[in-house]
Amino acid sequence: MKKSLTANIMFLFVFFLFTGLVTLPAQAGKAGKTVFATIGTGGITGVYYPTGGAIAKIVNEKKEQYGIRCTVEATAGSVFNVNAVLSGDLEFGIVQSDRQYQALNGLEEWKDKPQKDLRSVFSIHPESVTLVATVESGIKTMTDMKDKRVNIGNPGSGQRQNSIDALTAVGLDYEKDIKKEEVKAAEAPGLLQDGRIDAFFYTVGHPSGAFKEATAGATKVCFVPISGPGIDKLISEKPYYAKAVVPVKHYPTAQNDGNVETFGVKATFVTSSKVSEKVVYAVTKEIFENFEAFKSLHPAYEDLTKENMLEGLSAPFHPGAVKYYKEAKMVEVDKSRNVLIEKDGKKVKIGTVGK
Numbered sequence: 001m002k003k004s005l006t007a008n009i010m011f012l013f014v015f016f017l018f019t020g021l022v023t024l025p026a027q028a029g030k031a032g033k034t035v036f037a038t039i040g041t042g043g044i045t046g047v048y049y050p051t052g053g054a055i056a057k058i059v060n061e062k063k064e065q066y067g068i069r070c071t072v073e074a075t076a077g078s079v080f081n082v083n084a085v086l087s088g089d090l091e092f093g094i095v096q097s098d099r100q101y102q103a104l105n106g107l108e109e110w111k112d113k114p115q116k117d118l119r120s121v122f123s124i125h126p127e128s129v130t131l132v133a134t135v136e137s138g139i140k141t142m143t144d145m146k147d148k149r150v151n152i153g154n155p156g157s158g159q160r161q162n163s164i165d166a167l168t169a170v171g172l173d174y175e176k177d178i179k180k181e182e183v184k185a186a187e188a189p190g191l192l193q194d195g196r197i198d199a200f201f202y203t204v205g206h207p208s209g210a211f212k213e214a215t216a217g218a219t220k221v222c223f224v225p226i227s228g229p230g231i232d233k234l235i236s237e238k239p240y241y242a243k244a245v246v247p248v249k250h251y252p253t254a255q256n257d258g259n260v261e262t263f264g265v266k267a268t269f270v271t272s273s274k275v276s277e278k279v280v281y282a283v284t285k286e287i288f289e290n291f292e293a294f295k296s297l298h299p300a301y302e303d304l305t306k307e308n309m310l311e312g313l314s315a316p317f318h319p320g321a322v323k324y325y326k327e328a329k330m331v332e333v334d335k336s337r338n339v340l341i342e343k344d345g346k347k348v349k350i351g352t353v354g355k
């Protein structure tokens with residue numbers, strides 16, 4: 001019995017190896033043919049996962065030319081991705097702009113440990129800190145959350161700190177004033193629909209599978225505004241937060257009349273200083289040269305422009321990305337390695353080139 005199980009596992013492994021469903025990076029390196037670049041995303045009902053897929057699809061169309069093959073991994077989210085990129089487990093990661101800033105500057109999960117090897121490639125879609133609650137729970141404002149069962153997000157996710165910041169800003173202690181859950185975003189809609197939680201936070205682009213699932217079941221739910229003087233103060237204090245809305249047009253069965261106020265960040269594409277210039281250049285070039293094709297792959301990219309894909313980044317740019325931006329005449333680089341764009345006839349610094 002045991003022997004046949006081992007044999008089956010071996011068979012499956014060899015099968016997956018041949019079909020390319022699992023890869024051996026070391027072997028690929030030795031053969032000198034294909035370099036594997038893995039992109040860390042998020043849960044499969046978010047927007048990072050299809051975004052990783054969209055990037056991989058476009059880059060893999062030139063697999064033969066570059067000898068690069070992109071693969072996508074579902075992960076716990078932003079914080080996990082930063083750490084996995086810096087440890088060399090992943091070549092790229094999709095990361096909230098606030099988490100990028102915190103990692104670079106040694107804040108929150110990286111307190112006193114600035115992650116100096118983190119590198120920006122480009123930014124992608126906007127993400128809003130989104131709170132949804134069952135109508136039955138009676139939660140209509142943030143302060144109604146007292147003593148309610150609320151999912152703040154799993155460790156490793158980007159949203160966990162956004163939930164804590166929002167709760168703290170309205171005077172609620174996330175450890176004491178709510179019944180806190182910390183499950184992954186992919187599990188939260190099911191729990192909400194089953195009445196096992198009253199509300200959950202998720203920082204994500206729209207539309208997302210998670211909120212389609214949360215709003216489409218028999219249990220009536222509504223998006224809750226994250227607004228008021230406490231939230232305004234939070235936004236003014238943190239450089240990485242800005243006002244945003246939840247666009248409810250994507251979720252017609254949610255019990256809301258119009259867009260819901262909140263705050264938000266941006267999804268960004270990051271790598272490490274240790275990843276080769278060749279790989280980062282190829283990925284950057286393919287996404288920008290096939291911009292319209294990329295943009296058509298997800299409705300969350302509705303407002304993307306090549307120009308705004310260079311905004312919201314705080315880590316130094318990877319030299320491979322800048323090589324493309326210079327070639328495409330999108331930026332100039334001065335002697336002090338400052339990256340400049342032209343805005344209203346003036347040169348404006350948007351970052352630096354990392355080493």
Ligand code: GLU
Nearest residue numbers: 042046047048077078158
């Ligand atoms: N913003 C979430 C996080 O950083 C992920 C959202 C998504 O997967 O689209 O963890």
